[in-house]
Amino acid sequence: MKKIHIILLVLIAGSIAVLISFLKASTTYDTIETAKEKPGKFVHMIAKLDRSQPIEYDAVKDPNYLSFTAVDSLGQTVKVVYRNAKPDNLEGSERLVLKGAYENNHFECKEIMMKCPSKYKDDMKAAEKNIQETTETSPANNQTAEKKL
Amino acid sequence: MGYIGEHLLPGQLGHFFITLSLVASAIAAFAYFKSANAISEPEAYQWKKLGRYAFFTEVIAVVSIFITLFYIIHSHYFEYKYAWQHTSLSLEVKYMLASFWEGQEGSFLLWIFWHCILGLFLIRGGKAWEAPVMSILSLVQFSLATMIAGIYIFGWKLGSNPFILLRDSGVLDNAPALHMNFDVTQPMKPDYLASITDGNDLNPLLQNYWMVIHPPVLFLGFASTVVPFAFVMAALWKKKFSEWLKPALPWALFSAAVLGLGIMMGAAWAYESLTFGGYWAWDPVENASLVPWMVMIAGIHCLLIFKHSGHSLRITHLFFILAFGLVLYSTFLTRSGILGDTSVHAFTDLGMNLQLSVFLGLFVLPPLLLFAFRYKQIPTVAKEENTSSREFWMFVGSLVFFLSAAVIIVKTSLPAFVKVAPPEDPEFAYNRIQVYVAIVVAALTAISQYLKYKSTPGSFFWKKIWLPTLISVIISSLILAFGNIDYNKYGYGFLGSIWLAIACSVYAIIANAAYIWLGMKGSLKLSGGSIAHLGFGLVLLGILISSSKKEVLSYNTSGIAINFGEGSKEKTGENLTLVKGIRTDMGKYWVTYEGSRQHPKKQLWYYDVMFESKDGKEKFDLHPNAFINYKGNEGLMANPSSRHYWDHDVFTYITSLPDPTKNKDTAQFKNKLLKIGDTIFYSKGYFILEKVLTRDSIPTDKGFDPDSRASLATIKVHSLNNSTYTAQPLLVFQKGRQYSIPDTVISQDLIVAINSVDGDKVDMGYKEPDTIMQYLTLKAYKFPYINLLWLGVIITVTGIIISMVHRSRLNRISVSRS
Numbered sequence: 001m002k003k004i005h006i007i008l009l010v011l012i013a014g015s016i017a018v019l020i021s022f023l024k025a026s027t028t029y030d031t032i033e034t035a036k037e038k039p040g041k042f043v044h045m046i047a048k049l050d051r052s053q054p055i056e057y058d059a060v061k062d063p064n065y066l067s068f069t070a071v072d073s074l075g076q077t078v079k080v081v082y083r084n085a086k087p088d089n090l091e092g093s094e095r096l097v098l099k100g101a102y103e104n105n106h107f108e109c110k111e112i113m114m115k116c117p118s119k120y121k122d123d124m125k126a127a128e129k130n131i132q133e134t135t136e137t138s139p140a141n142n143q144t145a146e147k148k149l
Numbered sequence: 150m151g152y153i154g155e156h157l158l159p160g161q162l163g164h165f166f167i168t169l170s171l172v173a174s175a176i177a178a179f180a181y182f183k184s185a186n187a188i189s190e191p192e193a194y195q196w197k198k199l200g201r202y203a204f205f206t207e208v209i210a211v212v213s214i215f216i217t218l219f220y221i222i223h224s225h226y227f228e229y230k231y232a233w234q235h236t237s238l239s240l241e242v243k244y245m246l247a248s249f250w251e252g253q254e255g256s257f258l259l260w261i262f263w264h265c266i267l268g269l270f271l272i273r274g275g276k277a278w279e280a281p282v283m284s285i286l287s288l289v290q291f292s293l294a295t296m297i298a299g300i301y302i303f304g305w306k307l308g309s310n311p312f313i314l315l316r317d318s319g320v321l322d323n324a325p326a327l328h329m330n331f332d333v334t335q336p337m338k339p340d341y342l343a344s345i346t347d348g349n350d351l352n353p354l355l356q357n358y359w360m361v362i363h364p365p366v367l368f369l370g371f372a373s374t375v376v377p378f379a380f381v382m383a384a385l386w387k388k389k390f391s392e393w394l395k396p397a398l399p400w401a402l403f404s405a406a407v408l409g410l411g412i413m414m415g416a417a418w419a420y421e422s423l424t425f426g427g428y429w430a431w432d433p434v435e436n437a438s439l440v441p442w443m444v445m446i447a448g449i450h451c452l453l454i455f456k457h458s459g460h461s462l463r464i465t466h467l468f469f470i471l472a473f474g475l476v477l478y479s480t481f482l483t484r485s486g487i488l489g490d491t492s493v494h495a496f497t498d499l500g501m502n503l504q505l506s507v508f509l510g511l512f513v514l515p516p517l518l519l520f521a522f523r524y525k526q527i528p529t530v531a532k533e534e535n536t537s538s539r540e541f542w543m544f545v546g547s548l549v550f551f552l553s554a555a556v557i558i559v560k561t562s563l564p565a566f567v568k569v570a571p572p573e574d575p576e577f578a579y580n581r582i583q584v585y586v587a588i589v590v591a592a593l594t595a596i597s598q599y600l601k602y603k604s605t606p607g608s609f610f611w612k613k614i615w616l617p618t619l620i621s622v623i624i625s626s627l628i629l630a631f632g633n634i635d636y637n638k639y640g641y642g643f644l645g646s647i648w649l650a651i652a653c654s655v656y657a658i659i660a661n662a663a664y665i666w667l668g669m670k671g672s673l674k675l676s677g678g679s680i681a682h683l684g685f686g687l688v689l690l691g692i693l694i695s696s697s698k699k700e701v702l703s704y705n706t707s708g709i710a711i712n713f714g715e716g717s718k719e720k721t722g723e724n725l726t727l728v729k730g731i732r733t734d735m736g737k738y739w740v741t742y743e744g745s746r747q748h749p750k751k752q753l754w755y756y757d758v759m760f761e762s763k764d765g766k767e768k769f770d771l772h773p774n775a776f777i778n779y780k781g782n783e784g785l786m787a788n789p790s791s792r793h794y795w796d797h798d799v800f801t802y803i804t805s806l807p808d809p810t811k812n813k814d815t816a817q818f819k820n821k822l823l824k825i826g827d828t829i830f831y832s833k834g835y836f837i838l839e840k841v842l843t844r845d846s847i848p849t850d851k852g853f854d855p856d857s858r859a860s861l862a863t864i865k866v867h868s869l870n871n872s873t874y875t876a877q878p879l880l881v882f883q884k885g886r887q888y889s890i891p892d893t894v895i896s897q898d899l900i901v902a903i904n905s906v907d908g909d910k911v912d913m914g915y916k917e918p919d920t921i922m923q924y925l926t927l928k929a930y931k932f933p934y935i936n937l938l939w940l941g942v943i944i945t946v947t948g949i950i951i952s953m954v955h956r957s958r959l960n961r962i963s964v965s966r967s
Binding site: 004 | 533534536541545549552556559560563564569570571573578582722723726785787804806924925928
């Protein structure tokens with residue numbers, strides 16, 4: 001066997017070992033219920049912002065404390081604490097991927113990713129909303145065929 | 150049925166040219182195929198001529214598509230979905246190109262366009278390789294053209310056409326006001342277009358000069374991987390396994406240089422204008438473009454090994470196939486949306502996943518099969534490489550690079566195929582492995598050049614390498630001893646690896662710089678490789694130092710923060726709130742939020758933040774900005790600002806601002822009946838009702854009926870600090886209803902409105918939203934030695950280009966001699 005083949009085998013074995021360790025380090029996607037079942041374990045919890053509950057964030061008091069309620073499609077809710085600034089458009093988000101662990105009756109969140117099933121569709125939705133709003137609040141536009149510049 | 154105001158000609162031209170390019174590329178592929186397989190010389194020539202004409206037609210068609218689409222965007226023809234979706238009237242001309250490639254269709258077009266340009270060069274210098282290579286390229290071109298075709302075949306949609314009309318795109322289907330009788334089941338109104346007064350605009354985060362220059366470079370990099378691939382395919386097809394390497398090498402170098410530059414421009418963009426707090430986050434989008442580059446580099450090194458020693462020919466074929474395949478794979482990953490949950494990037498899904506996977510399958514599986522089929526016929530050298538030979542260690546380096554790429558892409562794709570989520574600390578999951586790759590690769594780049602091909606006498610090797618090695622040991626010891634590199638967040642094991650990697654990077658820099666003199670006698674023309682390796686060493690060193698010494702400046706040390714107790718046991722937060730005008734303690738700096746200004750046309754605000762170092766040596770302003778509630782995107786989108794020094798950057802961006810809607814609601818309107826000339830006092834001064842005008846027509850641009858009436862009050866506001874302002878609230882009467890449109894004097898936190906008008910008596914309302922504090926919350930970082938990274942990138946790219954020029958000159962000389 002050539003030396004190069006030995007090196008090749010060693011490197012490939014190394015790569016496989018790396019991937020296996022990566023797989024071990026990888027976490028899971030969870031619902032609120034399953035996240036609650038494994039307190040202290042780091043998970044990716046998929047939920048939505050519960051818009052019926054207040055969002056607690058006051059940058060003047062503490063810019064590193066955000067708390068809100070998350071709800072998922074199964075109807076479970078959980079209080080989420082995120083010790084960081086409130087993400088840009090939390091209120092506008094459609095879906096949240098919350099990275100963290102459930103502990104002491106709340107979900108201690110390390111990172112929030114705001115998601116839409118597709119950004120493209122979401123843009124379109126926002127745009128549709130814009131069109132509908134402009135056309136609804138100003139019926140005038142529809143009756144006068146103004147020449148566009 | 151006709152619609153008023155539409156410009157249909159450009160769209161029809163666009164459709165025509167797309168069809169033309171589809172047909173022309175198919176003909177080119179076929180004609181070149183026949184030419185390559187022709188038995189007689191004249192037959193081959195005839196087919197080649199046809200192939201060329203077809204390809205020139207394709208080039209003209211693509212350029213025409215480009216011009217037509219740009220014309221539509223530039224003319225604000227919002228009847229086209231592409232213009233409506235990606236631009237607006239207020240979009241600056243300089244960003245129109247950015248909006249051109251914001252959409253999937255535009256970026257495919259860019260890709261196709263670059264293939265055209267590359268094809269022209271291949272025709273010019275392709276010689277015997279022209280026919281087979283152009284046949285492959287045209288086939289790829291044809292497949293890409295289907296991506297923008299937007300045609301239906303047996304009810305199956307093929308591609309997404311950029312020239313689709315807004316009214317055909319489905320966007321307007323749910324807007325009753327645009328349909329006959331306000332009924333969405335009815336057809337559109339003939340004058341529907343009058344309601345579409347403005348477009349949706351380019352995503353504000355992309356309104357950035359990087360968005361104008363980064364995609365063309367990156368896509369040229371992506372596009373150029375097709376050339377080595379096409380050469381490999383041609384070689385396997387025509388069974389000319391070694392002749393292709395010479396003409397392909399400059400192309401592979403070109404591809405590596407441009408793709409590398411494109412990727413790092415993306416990193417620079419992320420660093421400079423996005424708020425990821427860094428230049429690299431091992432995000433799927435980044436990984437997907439890095440991996441083809443790494444494989445391309447591995448391929449280039451194997452090609453050189455073959456040229457000088459006859460080894461590694463088979464794997465060179467494989468690497469160039471995979472480099473192109475990985476470009477397609479990354480296209481699939483980033484455009485199909487299957488990794489949506491793992492990336493901060495917004496993936497767009499046009500519903501073309503099947504088509505994308507067919508595209509991927511078509512250009513990966515058959516080439517690999519052909520490679521496997523021909524494998525035995527590709528010549529190899531039976532003799533084993535000597536461990537003292539350059540090729541042996543180059544091959545080891547290439548393998549490490551390739552396997553590292555494989556590991557990265559598998560890790561990236563895993564969540565798409567297996568039901569797992571990324572690890573808790575995804576960046577560390579990559580870094581802890583890649584740091585060893587950096588160590589091995591940096592050490593090998595330092596040493597390999599001092600080895601000779603075939604075998605190296607020990608005395609020769611040591612005689613040359615001892616000096617650079619000694620210098621590197623000294624310099625890295627100094628860096629490690631005095632550089633305070635004590636990043637122990639992940640323990641001392643990882644810190645040790647970082648130290649070793651820094652030492653190896655220094656070694657790579659010094660040894661390669663020295664080799665320019667020791668090995669190449671100072672000839673820069675011949676030293677492309679050494680220069681590129683030197684630059685690569687600088688890149689590694691820059692990455693290692695800037696990431697391990699990145700400092701958060703904005704640890705919340707201000708007195709204002711009232712910690713909520715329960716969580717403050719952990720680290721202090723990285724966000725700091727600054728109240729306007731109040732000098733706040735931030736580590737080494739005093740920072741003051743001085744004020745804000747608005748962009749003249751957009752909901753874009755600039756904030757002036759003054760930094761003063763406590764030792765009094767530095768004083769500077771940073772101007773982070775943010776889009777606020779822009780075009781239906783709620784919330785803020787922030788752009789950072791940084792102060793550059795030669796050895797570090799101070800970098801800040803806004804993370805939170807007061808919520809204007811929340812503040813407005815707390816105050817109540819106070820109402821008073823006023824006559825002209827009456828005065829009202831408010832907390833910061835007084836205001837006078839100057840006059841009330843009744844206007845029979847009001848500007849329709851606010852969306853009101855031309856036959857509506859309005860009362861316009863003019864109010865002079867005198868503040869205590871002697872400033873005067875004018876406020877003009879409106880009361881509109883339209884179809885028996887009245888609407889009050891209040892006016893705000895922002896700097897005075899004062900809102901005035903008219904409730905009713907009766908002769909010269911006016912019922913005025915005013916409110917002062919609880920003199921709210923103006924504040925902003927920001928994060929600030931210090932990135933040391935980031936310039937090493939950028940400098941390294943420039944040197945690497947320069948080095949590769951020097952090699953490319955040198956190699957293609959050699960090719961020309963050898964051709965003219967033969």
